[in-house]
Amino acid sequence: MMRLRRTVAKLRNLLANKHAEEDLAREIVSHLTLLADDFERSGMSAEEARLAALRALGGVEQAKQAHRDERSFLWIEQALQDLRYGLRTLSKSPGFTITAVLTLAVGIGACTAIFSLVNAVLIRSLPYGDSSRLVYLYTPNLQFKLPAEVFGPTYADFYDLKRESHCFQEITAFDQSIFSLASPGAAERISAARVDGDFFRTFQSSPELGREITPDDNQLGHEKVAVISHALWQSIFGSAADVLRRSLLLDGRSYEIIGVMPQGFEYPHNTDLAYGESQYKTTQVWIPLALTPQQMADRENARGNAVARLKPGVSIAQAQAEMATIMVRLDKLHDPQVRGWGALIENFVDTAVGHVRSLLWLLLGAVSIVLLIACSNAANLLLARAAGRVRELGVRVALGAGRSRIVRQVITEVLLIGLVAGAIGVSFAYFFLRILPLFNPGNIPRLNEASLDLRVLLFTIAVSLFTSALTGAFPALAVSRLNLTDVLASTGSRSVAGAHNRVQSALIVVESALVVVLLASAGLLVRSYLNVESVNAGFSQSTVTLNIGLDPRDSQPQAVQFFQNLFARLQALPGVETVGAVSNLPLSNSDDLRMFAVDGYPNQKGQLAEMRWATPNYFSAMRIPLIAGRMFTAEEKSGVHAVIINQSFATKYFAGRNPIGGRISRQDDPAQWSTVVGVIGDVRHNSVEEPAEPQIYHPDMEFGGGYIAVRSSLPAKPLAASIRAVLHSLDPNLAAGAIRTMGDLESEASAPRRFQTSLLALFAAIALSLALVGLYGLMVYSVSRRTREVGIRMALGAQRGDVLWLVLKKAAFLLAIGLASGLVASWFATRAIQALLFGIGRHDPITILSVCALLAVSGLLAAMIPTRRAASIDPMQALRTE
Amino acid sequence: MSLQILQGTLDLMILRTLATMGAQHAYGIASRLQQVSDDTLNLNQGTIYPALVRIEQRGWTRGSWGKTENGREAKYYAITKAGLKALDEETERWRQMSGVVEKLLAEEQ
Numbered sequence: 001m002m003r004l005r006r007t008v009a010k011l012r013n014l015l016a017n018k019h020a021e022e023d024l025a026r027e028i029v030s031h032l033t034l035l036a037d038d039f040e041r042s043g044m045s046a047e048e049a050r051l052a053a054l055r056a057l058g059g060v061e062q063a064k065q066a067h068r069d070e071r072s073f074l075w076i077e078q079a080l081q082d083l084r085y086g087l088r089t090l091s092k093s094p095g096f097t098i099t100a101v102l103t104l105a106v107g108i109g110a111c112t113a114i115f116s117l118v119n120a121v122l123i124r125s126l127p128y129g130d131s132s133r134l135v136y137l138y139t140p141n142l143q144f145k146l147p148a149e150v151f152g153p154t155y156a157d158f159y160d161l162k163r164e165s166h167c168f169q170e171i172t173a174f175d176q177s178i179f180s181l182a183s184p185g186a187a188e189r190i191s192a193a194r195v196d197g198d199f200f201r202t203f204q205s206s207p208e209l210g211r212e213i214t215p216d217d218n219q220l221g222h223e224k225v226a227v228i229s230h231a232l233w234q235s236i237f238g239s240a241a242d243v244l245r246r247s248l249l250l251d252g253r254s255y256e257i258i259g260v261m262p263q264g265f266e267y268p269h270n271t272d273l274a275y276g277e278s279q280y281k282t283t284q285v286w287i288p289l290a291l292t293p294q295q296m297a298d299r300e301n302a303r304g305n306a307v308a309r310l311k312p313g314v315s316i317a318q319a320q321a322e323m324a325t326i327m328v329r330l331d332k333l334h335d336p337q338v339r340g341w342g343a344l345i346e347n348f349v350d351t352a353v354g355h356v357r358s359l360l361w362l363l364l365g366a367v368s369i370v371l372l373i374a375c376s377n378a379a380n381l382l383l384a385r386a387a388g389r390v391r392e393l394g395v396r397v398a399l400g401a402g403r404s405r406i407v408r409q410v411i412t413e414v415l416l417i418g419l420v421a422g423a424i425g426v427s428f429a430y431f432f433l434r435i436l437p438l439f440n441p442g443n444i445p446r447l448n449e450a451s452l453d454l455r456v457l458l459f460t461i462a463v464s465l466f467t468s469a470l471t472g473a474f475p476a477l478a479v480s481r482l483n484l485t486d487v488l489a490s491t492g493s494r495s496v497a498g499a500h501n502r503v504q505s506a507l508i509v510v511e512s513a514l515v516v517v518l519l520a521s522a523g524l525l526v527r528s529y530l531n532v533e534s535v536n537a538g539f540s541q542s543t544v545t546l547n548i549g550l551d552p553r554d555s556q557p558q559a560v561q562f563f564q565n566l567f568a569r570l571q572a573l574p575g576v577e578t579v580g581a582v583s584n585l586p587l588s589n590s591d592d593l594r595m596f597a598v599d600g601y602p603n604q605k606g607q608l609a610e611m612r613w614a615t616p617n618y619f620s621a622m623r624i625p626l627i628a629g630r631m632f633t634a635e636e637k638s639g640v641h642a643v644i645i646n647q648s649f650a651t652k653y654f655a656g657r658n659p660i661g662g663r664i665s666r667q668d669d670p671a672q673w674s675t676v677v678g679v680i681g682d683v684r685h686n687s688v689e690e691p692a693e694p695q696i697y698h699p700d701m702e703f704g705g706g707y708i709a710v711r712s713s714l715p716a717k718p719l720a721a722s723i724r725a726v727l728h729s730l731d732p733n734l735a736a737g738a739i740r741t742m743g744d745l746e747s748e749a750s751a752p753r754r755f756q757t758s759l760l761a762l763f764a765a766i767a768l769s770l771a772l773v774g775l776y777g778l779m780v781y782s783v784s785r786r787t788r789e790v791g792i793r794m795a796l797g798a799q800r801g802d803v804l805w806l807v808l809k810k811a812a813f814l815l816a817i818g819l820a821s822g823l824v825a826s827w828f829a830t831r832a833i834q835a836l837l838f839g840i841g842r843h844d845p846i847t848i849l850s851v852c853a854l855l856a857v858s859g860l861l862a863a864m865i866p867t868r869r870a871a872s873i874d875p876m877q878a879l880r881t882e
Numbered sequence: 883m884s885l886q887i888l889q890g891t892l893d894l895m896i897l898r899t900l901a902t903m904g905a906q907h908a909y910g911i912a913s914r915l916q917q918v919s920d921d922t923l924n925l926n927q928g929t930i931y932p933a934l935v936r937i938e939q940r941g942w943t944r945g946s947w948g949k950t951e952n953g954r955e956a957k958y959y960a961i962t963k964a965g966l967k968a969l970d971e972e973t974e975r976w977r978q979m980s981g982v983v984e985k986l987l988a989e990e991q
Contacts, residue, residue: 066928
């Protein structure tokens, strides 16, 4: 209590210091007056009395100081003094202060920006309750050389697993569908999830309005209900309160709206499912899965995605073991031709973010290097300045400032710089986050949710403090070793400067080594990107494509009629050369893998090829070249089994034979053979970066929906507009997907690579410029230190060239050591980006040589500028300095 | 002989002075201490200021500006209730302490 009262009083005095100080001065004057009065009364003269009073009081200033020490917190007062002093000295050398602050701000800003991304993607928890207990269930089959995640359980397997397992608290099955959603004005395509009655319970998410989809809704005849997303509620219904009394038209069918999900629930996203609908980023509508009894009993074909929530305390390994046991029994119920269905359980969060985790850590590593460089730069600046201030500090020590007080002064300054830099860094990060969505590569979940929340700000403060500590360590150490007699005895500050210089040089070496690592990594990624760009994917970039799916209410003949009509109208557009269509377009994230057998080839179980149905004009619309045989003709009857294969297929299955006339079976009818009539060039389907897979094309004379490819001499934009006009005139309620060129699709597919490459290149560029600024600063400093020496040398007859070399020699030496150690470090560090390289090794000599050349040339240039100044020193003036 | 003030005893002496004489200014307190000690107490009058501020911050005295008999202005310190209580406690503690010291010294002889 007493202590508290004193503390409060002390704090009050700290704030009301001026008042306390005035009161004390007044009290002491009064005290002296009273003393002097008494002395006068005892017979002294006024002057004698005044002096006697002063003597009796025993030192006015000491009394005041004793009073001050007692009444307030000394250390806070001193800290405030340090702060004021620091602000004053920093503002007295604005050049130094601005450079140091901006250097650190760049480092801290980059760190904050990337950390906010990491925070949004990896750290912030998903809005599905305890998401660490959520898992995906797969039933992989090793027979097919396909990733395990392709195989969600078939519905028969799913319901058996659900019945027999004891590890899951909830388990749900769902599938995805694309619908045309009729909205006022125009139709649009949206992605919907068809979910069973346990879906929302499994995700522990409930609607903000209305109710969720229940098992009752999944009974056939009750399934025309829908839960919509918050975004859809806003965009289509204008957030109307009576939305629950309205309905939704999906593919022409009416669904009664029973609920609205809260903002943030749009599961599944395109990044959630490895093999889900990837064209649409989020899910906007949830409707009942409503399986028919046949589908529920289907053990071979009908399959969905399965998500479960583990019971508390159950590990993934335990659940997986149990599931494996059950699958051993279920496998025996499968078609004897295709057995070997296993069990795999994967962590939900890892599936959602696993693929970007390494990228984000890589970026965080890169910005940490930038921050380290920034720190050593600022440390160098401080050291240079400390050397310049040696006399000032020496004088302060001589006047009685304690050594610890001097060190504290240095730390206060560094903290000031660090915190100001942190504040500026946060604003850098803010702008970075504002423009980040423009570069969204599409494969980073929740990238748009990256923001400066409390955790990020705490991180920034921690980084700023850490930065200050790192930056201040060397100068503080240097100052604490300051030897008073040395300083005051020497005319200059050479003695101290010598030691400083070694530390500064070491820092430059470390900086350039770090820069080499970053430059080499960025260089390798840039080269990889160029390699990817130069890949020939096998089709024309300028072909304009669109995806059209008709409502199922249109019968097959009507659909065929519609497309015949559409093709004719498009063909008639001015400038259009060819119109073709295909079931699965390259880079559209749609695929159709089927089993087949080749006549005269040792066929293996589960061998798969990309199966396509194409109209005769498709190949010429895409400019896919014919290599042998012929294309499909207009006379090709659907059902007559002519097929076209690609080069890869011919090489693999018709090695040493003429593929033309060869026979290929179809999975659904092994007895029926198709005859190869042509071989076309390879087309990269899944990604530009993966080699082409074997493909089989069937002629499609009765095209009823899929991808349309249009080749034209017109630019893409006006062509897209006229295509839309044609579509609208044919059917105003038809929702066409985006109209894009193949080049757009390619660019979209390489967006993740572009994203990581440009970010790393940006950080490498920042690192390089920071290091150059650092080197420049060091050279300026060392030239100014050596002005006298240079003057003497020149007076003794040294040539300009000699002097130039004398100073430059040091920069070249430091750069060489930095380069060499940087190359050694890169040799190991580039392992981190190994997986991201395309078409080059991680020790690519061209990249390494370019990096060396870049650093050497720019480094020497940065060093040259101050050195030239040294060479132009006037000897007479130089000798007079110091 | 001149006496140095024993650590921690100045607070007690000031409180006792104020309790006996009523509100006093710093000079008054210092004069009183010197007078009582028959001028054997070697006291720079300035040294009582830290003690004064310490006691005031603890709430044992309250300071206010007033006029002396001769019309000079001075800051008067008056002892508070808490100060009186503290005086009792401090006095008791001093008695115990000096008793112990006395006893020890007596045994030595």
